[in-house]
Amino acid sequence: MNYLNLLLRLLIWFLLTADLSLANIVIGLAVVLVLPNRKGRATLGDWLRVIGNILISIPLAYVEALEMIFFPHSAEEVTLERVRVNRIPALIFLDIFVITFTPKTIVLNYRDDGYYEVHRVKRQ
Numbered sequence: 001m002n003y004l005n006l007l008l009r010l011l012i013w014f015l016l017t018a019d020l021s022l023a024n025i026v027i028g029l030a031v032v033l034v035l036p037n038r039k040g041r042a043t044l045g046d047w048l049r050v051i052g053n054i055l056i057s058i059p060l061a062y063v064e065a066l067e068m069i070f071f072p073h074s075a076e077e078v079t080l081e082r083v084r085v086n087r088i089p090a091l092i093f094l095d096i097f098v099i100t101f102t103p104k105t106i107v108l109n110y111r112d113d114g115y116y117e118v119h120r121v122k123r124q
Contacts, residue, residue, distance in 0.1 A: 004047050005090050006032055042088045050094045057098050064103045073121040078108065080115045 013028040014020060067073075081099075083092060096107045099118060109117040 002041075004042075005037070008090055008094075009035065042091055046091055050091055050098070053098045054094070054101075057101050061102045067123075068103055068121070071123055073104070073123050075122040075124050076119065077122065078117055078119050081118050083110075083114045083116065 009032040010028055013031060014024075017024055017028070083095070087095070092110065096110065096116065099116065100106050104121050106119050107116050108119050111117065
């Protein structure tokens, strides 16, 4: 199992449980090792790019929240965004997480033809 994939799954486990006790770490490791592992490789550059996007989305989320507080957002649209070619499921999950993390956007659907349906709110 890829170490980055293992760390991602453990991180998600700790975020869901909000418990870093020894018992929870052991349970988390057991769950991570029992979950099915899909074949596929991502380069270190792919992982670094996604982690960079996550780091950028954190201050962006605050900016968007303030914009929504001070300026009404009454318009909305649903757009299609193309998934990068040869994305492994872990990176697709992180892409969806980054899009949904910001207050103005949410992924409605991941389509089998390689697109995300993204709902956005906009200023009129």
